[in-house]
Amino acid sequence: MAYLEVRGLRVGYGAIPVLQGIDFDVEEGKTTVLLGLNGAGKTTTVATIAGLLKPSAGTITFDGQRIEGRDPAQLVERGVALVPEGRRTFPSLTIAQNLRLGSWTKRQRRQELQATEARVYEYFPVLEERRDQLAGTMSGGEQQMLAIGRAMMSLPRLMLIDEASLGLSPRLAKTVFSIVDKINDDGVTVIIVEQNVGVLRHADNALVMEKGAIVYQGSGEELRKGDELRKTYLGAAS
Amino acid sequence: MQGVGFVIARPIVQGLASGAAVGLVAVGLVLVYKSSRVFNFAAGEFVTLGAFGTYLADFWLPFGLAVIVGIATGAIAGLLTERLVVRPLSSRPKVTILVATVAIAFAIIPIEIIRSSKTQAFPARPIVHGNAFQIFRVFVSWQQLIIVLALVVVGAGLAYFFNRTDLGLATLASSQEPTATRLMGIRLNRISMLVWGMAGALGGLAGVLLPPLNLNFFAGFGTTDVLIAAFTAAVLGGMTSVPGAFVGGVLLGIVQAGALANVNSNKFPGAPSVAVLAVLVIVLVVRPTGLLGKEA
Numbered sequence: 001m002a003y004l005e006v007r008g009l010r011v012g013y014g015a016i017p018v019l020q021g022i023d024f025d026v027e028e029g030k031t032t033v034l035l036g037l038n039g040a041g042k043t044t045t046v047a048t049i050a051g052l053l054k055p056s057a058g059t060i061t062f063d064g065q066r067i068e069g070r071d072p073a074q075l076v077e078r079g080v081a082l083v084p085e086g087r088r089t090f091p092s093l094t095i096a097q098n099l100r101l102g103s104w105t106k107r108q109r110r111q112e113l114q115a116t117e118a119r120v121y122e123y124f125p126v127l128e129e130r131r132d133q134l135a136g137t138m139s140g141g142e143q144q145m146l147a148i149g150r151a152m153m154s155l156p157r158l159m160l161i162d163e164a165s166l167g168l169s170p171r172l173a174k175t176v177f178s179i180v181d182k183i184n185d186d187g188v189t190v191i192i193v194e195q196n197v198g199v200l201r202h203a204d205n206a207l208v209m210e211k212g213a214i215v216y217q218g219s220g221e222e223l224r225k226g227d228e229l230r231k232t233y234l235g236a237a238s
Numbered sequence: 239m240q241g242v243g244f245v246i247a248r249p250i251v252q253g254l255a256s257g258a259a260v261g262l263v264a265v266g267l268v269l270v271y272k273s274s275r276v277f278n279f280a281a282g283e284f285v286t287l288g289a290f291g292t293y294l295a296d297f298w299l300p301f302g303l304a305v306i307v308g309i310a311t312g313a314i315a316g317l318l319t320e321r322l323v324v325r326p327l328s329s330r331p332k333v334t335i336l337v338a339t340v341a342i343a344f345a346i347i348p349i350e351i352i353r354s355s356k357t358q359a360f361p362a363r364p365i366v367h368g369n370a371f372q373i374f375r376v377f378v379s380w381q382q383l384i385i386v387l388a389l390v391v392v393g394a395g396l397a398y399f400f401n402r403t404d405l406g407l408a409t410l411a412s413s414q415e416p417t418a419t420r421l422m423g424i425r426l427n428r429i430s431m432l433v434w435g436m437a438g439a440l441g442g443l444a445g446v447l448l449p450p451l452n453l454n455f456f457a458g459f460g461t462t463d464v465l466i467a468a469f470t471a472a473v474l475g476g477m478t479s480v481p482g483a484f485v486g487g488v489l490l491g492i493v494q495a496g497a498l499a500n501v502n503s504n505k506f507p508g509a510p511s512v513a514v515l516a517v518l519v520i521v522l523v524v525r526p527t528g529l530l531g532k533e534a
Contacts, residue, residue, distance in 0.1 A: 050421065076423030088418035090411045097407050105423035107404060154423065 001064065003028035003189055004049070004158060009058035009068075011041075011048050018044045020212040021058060026158075026205070031180070031190040033199050033220055036209035042193045043085055045209070046160040049191075050082035051075045062158065077105045079157030083164065085193075087147040091136025095127050098135050098146055102153030113153065119186075120149040123179045141172040148176070152183065159183065162193045170198075177202045200224035247374035249495035255382035257491015258389035259448040263460075263468035264475065264483035265396070266316075266437030272413040272478050273433040274328075276335045280319055280342035281468060284438045285460030286350060288312040288445025293360050293455075305365065305446050312442020313435050315346075320434035325427065343461050350457035359456050362449030385447045392440065393484055400480070409433060467494075470514055474521055476531020485529055493517050 002025035011019040018041050026032050034042050047053045049060055051072035060068040067075060072082075090098050099120060103113045121128035124145040130138070135146055144164055151159055161180065165173035173196070181202055184190045192199055200206060203220030216223065263281055270278045291311030295304035319342055327335050366380035400406040412419040412429045420426060444464065449455035471490045475482025497513035506512075521529060 052417065052420065071425070072420045073423040073425050076421070082421050084418060084421060088415045088421075090414045090418065092414055093407060093410060100404065101407055101411055101419075101422050101424070104404065104408065150422075 001061070002026060003063060004191075005059075005061040006045075006049070007059045007061075009045070009048065009055050009060065011044050011053050011055045018212050019048070019055075022209075022212070022214045024207055024214050024217055026189060026191060028189055029184070029187060030204040031184045031192065031202055031220075032205040032207060033203035034191060034193045034207045034209060035195070035197065035200075035223075037195065039211075040209040041212040042209055043162055044212075046082060046162055046191060046193055047084075049158075050080055050160055052082070073105065076154050076156075079155065080160070081151040081154045081156035081158070082160040083147045083151045083162060085162040085166065087140070087143040089135040089138075089143050089146050089150070092134060094132050094134055095138075095146055096131040098150050099127075099153050102150035104154070106153075106155050109155075112155065116153055116155060120152050123152075123182060124149050140167045141169070141176070144168060144172075144176055145179070148179065148183075156188055158189045158191070160191045160193070163195070164192065165194065165196050165199065173198075197224070241374065247376045249499050250492055251373065251376050251378050251382060252499075253490075253492030253495030254488060255385045255491070256448070256451055256495065257471070257488040258385045258484075259444045259451075259487075260464060260467045260471050260491060261389055261484045261487020262392060262440045262444040262447075263464055264471035264487045265392070265480055266440040267468055267472045268475070268477060268480055268483045269433050269440075270437050271472070273409065273430060274324065274335075275332055276324065276339065277469070278319075278339050278437065279336065279461075279465065280315075280339040280346070281437065281441055282461035282465030283343045283346040283458070284312040284315050284441025285445040285448070285464050286455070286458060287315045287346065287460075288442030289360070289362065289449050289455045289459070290350065290445075291442065292446050293362070296363065301363065301365075308446040309439050309442040312445060313439035316434040316436070316438020316441070317431060319438070320431050324434065325430065343465075347458040347461065359454040360449075362453060362455050364450035365446075381447070381450045385451075388443060388447060389484060389488075392443070393481070396480055405432070467514075470518055474518060474528055476528030479528065479530040482528055482530030489517065489529075490514055 004026035006022060006024050008021045008023060009019050010017065010021050022045065034045065036042050044053065048055055051070050054069045058068065059066055062078065062080065090101065099117060106113060126142055127146060127149055135143060138146065148161065164176055168176065177199060180190060180192065200220045200223055206216065206218060206220040206223045207214055208216035263285055267278055267281055270276055288308040288311055292304045292308030295307035299307065323338050323342060324335055327338055364381040365384050369377040369379050371378055400410055408419065408424045409429055409432065412424065412426055416426060445460065448464065467490060471486035472483050474489060475486030493513050494510040497510040501509035503509065
């Protein structure tokens with residue numbers, strides 16, 4: 001059984017269906033990239049896995065346990081963390097306070113958290129330098145680092161990262177994804193939602209979505225190197 | 239002949255105490271507004287219920303415990319409002335919830351009137367009788383001193399809560415980014431209950447502290463006498479600023495007391511209200527976000 005197993009997942013906003021019954025698997029310890037154009041259903045997929053949306057049908061199994069429709073609080077406790085699109089850091093709180101809230105469900109494990117906080121600062125030194133600065137006064141790239149660092153503080157086993165490169169310069173995006181590689185090396189399973197195919201170099205596996213359906217499921221390298229594949233599934237975006 | 243010190247000190251002493259009590263209610267309004275963007279028109283009745291709770295409990299319990307019952311009555315009213323009215327309506331437009339809070343006040347006031355059979359004034363007992371000291375020939379009562387001390391203690395407590403505790407940070411976070419707050423594993427319903435409970439307790443505390451200044455209270459006084467002043471204080475302070483609500487409340491109290499003491503009420507009735515309105519207009523013209531507010 002796969003680490004994350006999605007079967008027949010249907011999700012909509014009111015009467016408007018978005019996901020049309022998708023199936024995919026994610027392997028433990030791997031990085032999977034979820035590609036697709038705007039409106040393909042990528043954000044809806046990760047938001048549903050993280051518990052922000054309730055599916056109308058289908059199942060999500062994480063590490064052998066059914067999790068569809070569960071509250072985000074329960075999922076964070078089980079090790080599912082979402083870095084949301086648009087960062088959504090807490091603007092009037094300091095960086096240190098943002099990180100502290102990231103560990104909300106693991107507050108009792110103080111020693112482990114100190115080590116995790118040290119690792120966040122090791123990966124993102126700028127956060128330590130500015131730990132008393134308000135998050136709302138930071139640049140977009142720094143806020144993205146904070147959003148990822150905040151998710152790390154919940155000691156996740158599965159990290160979902162939605163549009164991490166949005167609004168970042170290519171150089172900054174590369175830095176952010178190299179850190180995501182390190183997080184993956186630490187044993188965290190990662191799903192990256194992206195429109196930018198450049199992220200494929202960081203992917204073990206790739207999924208391509210179109211109009212609420214999975215249209216490609218395979219190796220990231222195969223998709224990256226196969227020009228025809230890319231043109232077929234990603235069109236102009238490739 | 240009254241000295242300059244007396245003329246200045248009297249409205250400050252009187253206004254500080256009444257304004258501090260109004261400030262407590264204003265803080266409750268700000269907490270609720272920050273967390274749920276709702277103007278809580280039931281806040282005045284949290285005050286009245288606090289006063290009634292103390293008054294009734296005083297028949298059966300030592301006064302110290304009656305005071306706690308008064309505060310708890312306000313807190314329970316806040317919790318019930320959240321659980322029975324605000325939460326079921328949480329997906330509706332904010333104006334619907336606002337109207338629902340008005341309905342709560344309108345439902346509670348007749349119940350209080352039934353209890354008192356007519357617009358009867360109930361005696362309000364101060365926590366400590368008598369005067370504490372005199373300044374520029376102005377007597378400062380123990381009750382006035384206790385109200386100001388209560389404001390300082392509540393202010394320090396809230397500052398500690400919001401800056402030093404995980405729960406306080408979670409409360410602030412929920413007002414800034416509700417979705418991200420959920421993704422931290424924080425349950426917004428619990429934060430909402432906490433905020434409404436705190437707002438109710440602050441109203442209940444004002445209901446314990448404020449009536450003894452006028453020696454009595456009556457059904458619905460929280461809505462008719464306190465609510466508009468508290469909203470004005472909250473807007474003066476910036477509507478989203480807790481310290482601003484404290485400052486707004488104290489400023490409002492001093493302006494009202496100054497107008498009451500220095501303007502002939504026969505020639506110019508309603509001078510305190512006009513003075514407060516003038517200060518509100520001036521503050522909002524000079525600083526539209528209020529004294530300490532950060533957002534419009």
